[in-house]
Amino acid sequence: MDERTQTPKNQENLAGNESTDFIKSIPTYGRFPLLDRVRHPVDLNNLSVEQLEQLARELRAETIDAVSTTGGHLGASLGVVELTVALHAVFDTPQDSLIWDVGHQAYPHKILTGRRDLIRTLRQPGGLSGFTKRSESIYDPFGAAHSSTSISAGLGIAVANHYKARRDPKFKERSVIAVIGDGSISAGMAYEAMNNAAVAGPGAEKLIVILNDNEMSISQPVGSMSVYLSQLLSSRHFLGLRDLAARVASKLPESIEKRAKRAEEYARAMMTGGTLFEELGFYYVGPIDGHNLQQLIPVLRNLRDAEHIGPVLLHIVTEKGHGYQPAEKSGDKYHAVSKFNVITGEQTKAPPGPPSYTSVFSKELLKCAKKDENIVAITAAMPTGTGLDKFEAEFPDRYFDVGIAEQHAVTFAAGLATEGIRPFCAIYSSFLQRAYDQVMHDVVLQKLPVRFVIDRAGLVGADGATHAGTYDIAYLGCLPDIVLMAPSNEVELMHMTATAAAFDEGPIAFRFPRGPGLGLQLPNQAEILEIGKGKIIQEMGTQTGKEKGGIAILSFGARLTECLKAAETLTQQGYSPTIVDARFAKPLDTNLINQLARNHKVLITIEEGSRGGFGAFVMEHLAHNGLLDNIRFRPMVIPDYFINHNSQDAQYAEAGLDAPSIVKVALKAVGADNTFIESLFN
Numbered sequence: 001m002d003e004r005t006q007t008p009k010n011q012e013n014l015a016g017n018e019s020t021d022f023i024k025s026i027p028t029y030g031r032f033p034l035l036d037r038v039r040h041p042v043d044l045n046n047l048s049v050e051q052l053e054q055l056a057r058e059l060r061a062e063t064i065d066a067v068s069t070t071g072g073h074l075g076a077s078l079g080v081v082e083l084t085v086a087l088h089a090v091f092d093t094p095q096d097s098l099i100w101d102v103g104h105q106a107y108p109h110k111i112l113t114g115r116r117d118l119i120r121t122l123r124q125p126g127g128l129s130g131f132t133k134r135s136e137s138i139y140d141p142f143g144a145a146h147s148s149t150s151i152s153a154g155l156g157i158a159v160a161n162h163y164k165a166r167r168d169p170k171f172k173e174r175s176v177i178a179v180i181g182d183g184s185i186s187a188g189m190a191y192e193a194m195n196n197a198a199v200a201g202p203g204a205e206k207l208i209v210i211l212n213d214n215e216m217s218i219s220q221p222v223g224s225m226s227v228y229l230s231q232l233l234s235s236r237h238f239l240g241l242r243d244l245a246a247r248v249a250s251k252l253p254e255s256i257e258k259r260a261k262r263a264e265e266y267a268r269a270m271m272t273g274g275t276l277f278e279e280l281g282f283y284y285v286g287p288i289d290g291h292n293l294q295q296l297i298p299v300l301r302n303l304r305d306a307e308h309i310g311p312v313l314l315h316i317v318t319e320k321g322h323g324y325q326p327a328e329k330s331g332d333k334y335h336a337v338s339k340f341n342v343i344t345g346e347q348t349k350a351p352p353g354p355p356s357y358t359s360v361f362s363k364e365l366l367k368c369a370k371k372d373e374n375i376v377a378i379t380a381a382m383p384t385g386t387g388l389d390k391f392e393a394e395f396p397d398r399y400f401d402v403g404i405a406e407q408h409a410v411t412f413a414a415g416l417a418t419e420g421i422r423p424f425c426a427i428y429s430s431f432l433q434r435a436y437d438q439v440m441h442d443v444v445l446q447k448l449p450v451r452f453v454i455d456r457a458g459l460v461g462a463d464g465a466t467h468a469g470t471y472d473i474a475y476l477g478c479l480p481d482i483v484l485m486a487p488s489n490e491v492e493l494m495h496m497t498a499t500a501a502a503f504d505e506g507p508i509a510f511r512f513p514r515g516p517g518l519g520l521q522l523p524n525q526a527e528i529l530e531i532g533k534g535k536i537i538q539e540m541g542t543q544t545g546k547e548k549g550g551i552a553i554l555s556f557g558a559r560l561t562e563c564l565k566a567a568e569t570l571t572q573q574g575y576s577p578t579i580v581d582a583r584f585a586k587p588l589d590t591n592l593i594n595q596l597a598r599n600h601k602v603l604i605t606i607e608e609g610s611r612g613g614f615g616a617f618v619m620e621h622l623a624h625n626g627l628l629d630n631i632r633f634r635p636m637v638i639p640d641y642f643i644n645h646n647s648q649d650a651q652y653a654e655a656g657l658d659a660p661s662i663v664k665v666a667l668k669a670v671g672a673d674n675t676f677i678e679s680l681f682n
Contacts, residue, residue, distance in 0.1 A: 005415045010229075021117075021315075026116060027120075031062065032062060033058075034054050034055045036056060038112060040112075041089075041139070052297070053293050059081050063078060064342055068122070068340050068342045070120060070122045071336075071339050072336065072337065075320040076214075077104070077107040077108055078318060078324055079225055079320045079321065080105045080108065082291045083179070083318065086293055086297050087179075087300065087682055090115075090301055091177060093139055094141065095601070097142075097176045097177065098154070098177050098179070099132075099153055099177065101144060101149065101150035101151045101178065101179060102131070102146065103131035106131070106177075113139035115128060115137060119138060125645070125647070130463060130645065131464075145466030146431065147181075147183070147187060147404050148180070148188075148189045150179065150184075151178050155179070157176050158176040158203050159204065160203075161203065173203075173206050174206065175208060176206055177209075177210060178207065178208070178210070180210070181212045182212065187405055194280040194282060195280055198280060198283070199281070204310065204397065205309070207276060207311040209313045211286070213290075242414065264332075277315075278351055281310065282313040283310055283312045285303070286310065287315040288317070290313075296316070332496055353519070354517045354518060354520075356516050357512040357513060357516075358387040358455055358680070361455075362388065364498060365387075365497055366502040368497065374420060374421050375422045377391045377392075377423075378424065380401075380403065380406045381402075381403050382427075386428075399408070399613075406427055407435045409425055410425060410438035411627075413443070418448060422682070424500070427453070428454075428455050428456040429455070429456050429471070429653050431469075433475070439452070443563065444479045447481055449504045449506055452510075453509075453510065454472055454499075456513070458470065458608030458638075459643060461647055461651065462647075463644070465644060467540075468643065469511070472609070474616075477614070477652045481507070482506065482508070483506070483532075484509050484585040485509070486510065486583070486585065487510065487512055487558070488560035488581045490517030491521075496529065498526035503531070511557070512557075533584070533589050533592075534554075534582045534592045538579040539578055540599075541576030543576060544574035544672065546574075546671075547671050549601025550599065551575050551578070551669070552580065554580045555580065555581055555605075556585055556607040557607055559606045559657055563579050563606060564579060566660075567579055569659070573667070575667070578596065582614065585607075585613065586617070593618055597627040601631065602634065603633050604633075604634045604636060605618050605619075605635045606637075608636060608652075615636070615637055619635060628631075638657065639655055663677075
């Protein structure tokens with residue numbers, strides 16, 4: 001049975017029966033009288049527009065208070081408070097499907113859909129996801145955390161509903177609403193979906209796309225004429241006249257009918273600015289003020305009740321962080337926040353610590369770029385997250401933000417590389433998945449020297465499985481002629497950045513984790529590494545354990561620190577291991593691997609990646625060379641399931657990639673007793 005058909009305990013109908021536990025779990029209960037009456041969207045049905053405006057104010061205050069205690073995506077959520085209230089007041093969710101693109105703006109939606117008592121568990125271990133999630137609520141019909149998927153998913157749901165209605169006369173087709181931001185709609189997938197919606201048949205008629213324009217990037221000024229036209233164009237009276245005109249035109253010669261249709265489209269487009277969307281087959285309405293419920297609600301009702309006008313695009317204009325002054329003044333800073341003081345807006349600062357891996361990469365890239373004017377940097381709408389904002393400030397003419405368009409970013413970099421430019425294409429690991437065909441076909445197949453900078457490799461903490469960078473070793477490592485590196489610390493990251501800058505023989509990639517480095521002293525000058533060569537960190541010492549023969553631990557990436565911690569414990573138990581920093585997954589240092597296999601009884605590989613990655617490459621080499629027969633090989637990888645949001649340390653402990661887990665694997669491999677092994681950690 002679909003888990004979404006099960007009503008979560010916190011969503012049980014409590015009307016007329018106040019739950020003491022529910023109230024106790026909400027610290028603001030009693031401060032917001034209207035919000036306190038809302039357990040589910042149905043509770044909005046009988047509220048006046050004035051009451052809905054008051055509810056929106058209370059919902060905004062509740063969202064601010066909740067995120068101040070958990071951290072999260074604040075600006076985007078505050079920007080859609082009025083829209084969230086209007087949508088749940090006008091449409092009958094969850095029967096009507098409401099899809100939030102990305103989902104990071106869905107905190108108010110979660111509060112109104114039976115999750116207010118849990119909202120302060122947001123992004124916390126065992127708590128609510130920071131994005132929409134099907135298994136979390138029946139009000140989340142489609143899970144998302146990457147952008148530009150909502151229109152495709154919404155179209156699929158609308159067409160599926162139409163099929164159901166054709167088979168079962170009792171089934172009533174419902175509205176499907178896809179909310180997408182002006183940044184997300186810049187991605188090619190959104191336009192592919194809109195292009196398909198125009199020819200997807202009558203099922204698409206129930207699709208309403210709401211373009212949430214919070215940057216004023218494509219909108220005309222919002223004024224009284226625009227509001228009037230939006231209400232007029234969405235009204236039954238106008239749509240009835242339009243339908244009549246269409247029927248009359250259909251009786252005319254084909255050439256005149258086409259001209260009449262295009263004349264009507266262009267006339268409306270000149271008044272409203274929707275030419276592009278009309279050309280894609282959408283009935284365009286807008287732009288209107290997305291914070292004005294007096295405007296939003298009538299238009300949404302008109303669109304809800306309209307029939308046979310095809311897919312609709314409603315263009316609203318909003319402001320990120322609306323209603324909370326600190327967020328309004330600094331949109332980027334408040335896009336994602338740590339815990340903060342509600343009164344002052346001051347965010348809780350982490351204690352001083354080592355520079356992040358991202359900042360170390362950024363500084364070294366600047367050094368390389370100052371020496372080489374052919375180095376350029378490319379990001380897909382993540383300049384701050386990838387550290388390229390510093391590059392932009394220094395070299396604005398050599399910096400390219402292509403928007404949420406990872407596919408284009410990769411092929412654009414390939415084009416640059418054909419002309420002798422040295423592009424650094426910096427993309428999060430989980431986002432690079434979206435450009436895999438371009439990596440393979442446009443870069444690797446042509447052996448073009450594109451430098452892939454893979455940030456957020458491994459497990460990423462509160463963003464959970466949707467943003468975890470666990471698959472790039474496997475999906476890149478299977479491609480011929482690509483060089484794949486991973487630094488064990490920030491000094492190694494410096495070396496790998498410089499190595500990538502100097503490498504022109506083909507594609508090269510290096511991956512590094514989210515978070516701070518180890519605090520190592522950075523050298524003044526980075527080294528150019530020899531491609532495919534690992535580094536022995538610690539040689540096997542004298543052994544006194546009950547079964548001698550030696551343990552070798554071969555680490556690819558930042559788990560090396562945990563390997564060294566594990567080595568201390570193993571040494572105390574009489575098994576002083578060899579520790580090796582592999583540095584490269586492709587090409588493998590086969591000579592070093594052969595040496596480890598021939599001189600040790602146990603060989604352990606460890607990586608911050610999935611099955612099919614570095615460990616698999618090593619195992620295949622050992623098997624082909626007859627070395628797997630005489631060694632106890634143990635690959636340690638992220639397990640074959642999705643790991644939910646938590647702290648990074650807790651995630652790695654769950655994955656079995658921390659020091660105690662390494663010790664257990666090593667001691668079991670040499671035949672130590674399980675009871676003895678467990679006693680070391682109890």
